[in-house]
Amino acid sequence: MVAEGALLLLLLLIVTGLLRSHAEILRALHALGADVAIAERHGHGSPGSRAEPVTAGPGTGSASEGLFLDAVVGVTPSGEVARVALDGGGEVLLVFLSSGCRTCAAFWEGLRRRRPEPRAAPGTGTLPSDPPDVVVVTRDPSEESVAGVAALAPPDVVVVMSSRTWEALAVPGSPYVAELRGGRVVGSGVAASWQQVEGLVSRARADRHLGGGAASGSGRPRTTRPGDGRRGADTGGGAPSARPISSVDTALLDAGLTPGHPSLYGVTLGSPPSPERRRGSEPA
Amino acid sequence: MSAPTGEAFSGAVSGSPRLEALGFTVAVPPGWDLRIYRRRPGGGETYPILHAATLPLPPNRGDFGGGVVERMRPGDLFAAVLDYGPLRQPTPLFAATRPPWPLRPSDFRPSVLHRALGGQTGTQRFFCAAGRKLCLYAVLAGARPGGTTLGRLNELLAGLTIGPWSPP
Structure with missing residues (x-):
């Protein structure tokens, strides 16, 4: 009996020790910035389907x-055979998602609420x-x-089911974003x-428009790592990183009012300050 | 206009840039978006449709390019090949037994457009191939179909092979 x-x-002590050890590991991972999410499906999973760990x-x-x-190249959730050209010269954001991962849900929702910008008309000042x-x-x-993806797919966003694309870009998991320009991966x-x-993309575009950003100056693509808030896109001017652009900024950009736009400085100032001045450097 | 919802594609998507589905085989030139689909049969039978464009094809499109042509800018191209079903007996509309390409500048007229938009011209040609009644509808954005623009369209069409197809 004794x-x-x-x-x-003894068994209770062992179990308690294991639980404490597990908690410490999770805390350490969290401190390192890694989010361990238990992948779960939203139901309707087909046999063999899998959820991507975050x-x-x-x-x-x-x-x-x-x-x-x-x-x-792949198929859409509605059954189309699809080829989406990436080599047309424009900029494309490939957003790798799954129907089951927890963090992807925020992406699907964000994409659904997204207000697509119109294609710029030639000759406009935007x-x-x-x-x-x-x-x-x-x-x-x-x-x-397929049913899960179809239910999540925003009506105005192209969704292609293509494992080959995941493999071609060595996508480590979902969610994952790759920015391509003319078919070339310039950031991910x-x-x-x-x-x-x-x-991050809006700011990068504004930087390129000004010609002062790191990406535009050298033609060198930038890597965005928005998952780490301390290491957001390099704005080329020491701006705060990884702060989502505000709706006011977005509205101004939509209206063609980029940083340094003459209308922001009034008519009495003459020409707007140069990008160098705006960034606080001394004039030559 | 709604997203084409059709039969799930059952074959393998193999060998980019060549796409093959529903009796269409396309060697896709660079820079072209392409879709092959068939709307889900409702009251009657539906047949395959191919869309190709030099601008991004949105998910929601009309069979004749609604949702696409409004976004076209000078130099943009849109083409659709629509299947009207099996050719059981010759009809005047589908009398042509060869695909109508290569296309010439004189084939394009603004009056052909299903939706008349400024600066656009179009062509619509009916023909039969592989026992299928087909229609080619193409739209060019720009003042007049120039050599380079039309050349891109003819390059796409030259890479299109039409084989037999019948409803499952």
Whole structure:
């Protein structure tokens, strides 16, 4: 009887120790910026379908940079065979999502609420380039729930089921975003929400419009790692990083009022300050 | 206008840039968006449709390019090949037994457009191939179909092979 009690006590001690150890590991991972999410499906999962674990934090986004991809080829949730051209010269954001991962839900929702910018008309004074086309890429129907993706797919966003694209860009998990220009991967990484991605992209475009951003100056693509709030896009001017662009900023950009626009400085000032002045550097 | 909802594609999507589905095989030139689909049969039978464009094709499109042509800018191209079902007996409309490409500038007229938009011209040609009644509808945005623009369209069409198809 006494031996049984001692054995029970010993087992309790072991279990308690294991639980504490597990909690410490989770705390350490959280401190490192990694989010361990239990992948769960929203139901209707097809046999063999799988949910992608969430990956986050630095170090996941550079593997595909510089790769060239001419198109996303696959099927849409509505059954179309699709080829989405990436080599047309424009900018494309490939958003890799699954129907089951918890963080992806915020992306699907953000994309649904997104207000697409119109294509820039030639000769207008707005931003010089078209807004990036957004293409959501999930895994093939054999690995993903077609009904689940169809239910989540925003009505005005192209969704293509293409495992081959995941493999071509070595996508580590979902959610994951790759920015391509003319088919070339110029940036990639993970983010917490679609709004965060939009903010980073908007600022990058504004920087390029000014010609003062790091990306525009050298033609060198930038890597965005919005998953790590301390290491957002390099704005080239020491601006706060990874702060989602505000709705006011977005409205101003939509209206063609980019940083440094003459109307922001009044008519009596003459010409607007140069980008260098705006960034606080001394005039030559 | 709604997103085409049709039969799930059952075959493999293999060998980019060549796409094959529903009796269409396309060697897609660079820069072209392409979709092959068939609307879900409702009251009657439905047949395959191919869409191709040099601008991004949105999810919601009309069979004749509604939702696409409004967004076209000078130099943009849209083409649709629509299947009207099996050719059971010759009809005057589908008398042509060869695909109508390569297309010439004189084939394009603004009056052909299903939706008349400034600066656009179009062509619509009926023909039969592989026992299928087909229609090619193409729209060019720009003052007049120039050599380069038309050349891109003819390059796409030259890579299109039409094979037999019948409803499952």
